[in-house]
Amino acid sequence: MAKATALLLCWAAAVQNAGAVSFAVPAQAKTGGLSYAPLDPAPVGVSLEFFTMPSYLTNVTATLQCLDNWRALTGVWPPVRIGGTTQDRAQYDPSTSAYVVYSVARAADAPMTLTFGPKFMSLAATYPGSVVLGLNRAKNNIQNTIAAAKVAVAEMKNLLAIELGNEPEYWVKDKQPIASGSWNNVIDRASQNDWNIRVGSAIGRTNIIQAGNWNDSPPQWGAAGLIATENATVRQYVRHYAHHNYPGGSIQKLMTHSTTSQNVRGFNADVASALAIGKEYVLGETNSVSGGGAAGVSPTFGAALWTMDYILRATYSNISRIYFHQGTVGNCQYCAWGRYSMGSPYYGQYIATAFMAGAKHITALDAGTTNYAAYATFDASGAPLRVLLYNSDYHTGGTRSSQPFTLTGLTSSTVRAKRLTASSATARADQGGDISFGGQTFTDVTCKIAGTETYETSTVSGGQVTFTVKATEALLVYLQ
Structure with missing residues (x-):
């Protein structure tokens, strides 16, 4: 009986993957009845936990090389945000000569209190790309925050924005001083508006605040509600709005394309506002x-x-930049790199960057309702530049299913492609897993590219071509 059940499941999988999914590639951006979004020159960024920033920039060899790998693709250094839980545990100390001062029982711990000095901002100023700097609002010491902000503005020519407070919806639980009385989303909006005006005017800069910065899902904690309370005075200081997001779940749930699309749609109203x-x-x-x-x-x-x-999916939904968090050095499961080993997520960030590099617009060719995704980017003239195909069927072992993807509307006679692959969904780069993109890998410690770059060449016939993408794989197709 068990053998019969197994055969039936294999037959069902074969039926599911028997037919190709077909996508028409528009000949020009903003045609074909699809939605298009403009692309930031460097949409993929990194968020460094506040107290770890000096270590990532001075003690972790991979950091600048990993970021430079993306710069080599886009021509622009990726954006960095410095912040997180420890930004609201940090007080500015103008007298300290250290980047940060704190003590912890174990190296893997995050400090409960810390101070930072002018050298913190001077170090952040050395990064070649833009920086969002998170400062403390939770301690309710606005003069201390203004003092730090003044140094940031003076020192950091790369300062894109200042973030005033991290995830304020948790401040009651964290027993933060600003939330010692009543505290809710309505009070937080009023607090943000007040601080945005006072800090912005004190440092003499408009268009300087990254507002929002909640983690709980909209609309209770969200940009639409905040924007509705802002007058023209507040808005002149706001550069952009931000939200945090950690979808969670099992590997299979996390990587399923329809689930990801649904998660990102939860921000649509805030983005529109x-x-x-x-x-x-x-x-x-x-x-x-x-x-x-x-x-x-x-x-x-x-x-x-x-x-x-x-x-x-986020960039297609008009989310300009995505900052992936890097937590405590040596105690960070989701980190794209560490002091001694590379992380698997870096491969996903890299292929996404390669797909969007130099492009001006992006669209999704699929509706986001199945396991099979197709995206297209377009160059400055509006011509199709690349297509990315993704088969999110879950594979961990045994017979590996595959899905044919057919692209139509192509004008060239041949196309090249690079494959992002591994033996299974559970493969780990930090444990010697066989993850590769176009035959190449990223070296532990240094983040340098290793291996010979490998392209797959396919013939286009009658304007169409079919690719086979295995379960738990992606393929980047170059149209130019």
Whole structure:
């Protein structure tokens, strides 16, 4: 009976994958009845936990190389955000000569209190790309925050925005001083508006605040509600709005394309509210599972594929930048890199960056309702540049199913492609897993690219071509 059941399941899988899914590639951006979104020059960024920033920039060799790998693709250094839970435990100390001062019982712990000095901002200023700097609102010491903000503005020519407070919906639980009386989303909106005006005016800068920064789902904690309370005075100081997001779940749930699409749709109303007043919307801190990640989920190849799909669905939904969080060095399951080893998520971030590099627009060719995804990017002239195909069927062992993808509307005679693959969804780069993109890998410690770059060439016939993408795989197709 068990053997018969197994045969039936194999037959069902074969039937499901028997027919090709077909996608027409528009000949020009903004045609074909599809929705299109403009692309930031560097949509994929990194969020560094506040107290770890000096270590990532001075003690972790991989950091600048990993970011430079993306710069080599886009021509632009990726954006960085410095913040997180420890930003609201940090007080500015103008007298300290250290980057940060704190003590912990174990190296893997995050400090409950810390101070930072002017050198913290001077170090952040050395990064070649843009930086969002998170400062403390929870301690309710606005003069201390203004003092730090003044140094940031003076020192950091790369300062994109200042974030005032991290995830304020949790401040009652954290027993933060600003929430010692009544505290809810309505009071937080009033507090944000007040602080945005006072900090912005004190440092003499408009268009400087990253507002929002909640983690709980909209609409209770969300940009639409905040924007509705803002007057013109407040809005002049806001550069853009941000939300945090950690979808969580099993590997299979996380990497399933329809689930990712549904998760991202939860931000549509907030994105629309920001765009309606001419402001950007970003995911200011995000990753797979909150609290540094889950050991059985976050370091896997399945999580890398989720990372890729999530980035593309978010940018397609008019989310300008996505900042993936890097937590405590040496205690971070979802980190894309560490001091000694690479993380699987880096591969997802890299292929997404390669797909969007130099492109001006992105669209989704699929409806986001199945396991099979197709995205297209377009160059400055509006011509199709690349297509990315994703088969989110879950594979961990045994016979591996595959799905044919047919692209139509192509004008060239041949196309090239690079494959993102591994033996299973549970493969881990930090445990020697066989993850590769176009035959190449990223070296532990240094993050340098290793191996020979491998392209697959396919013939286009009658304007169409069919690719086979295995379960738990993605394929980047180059149209130019």
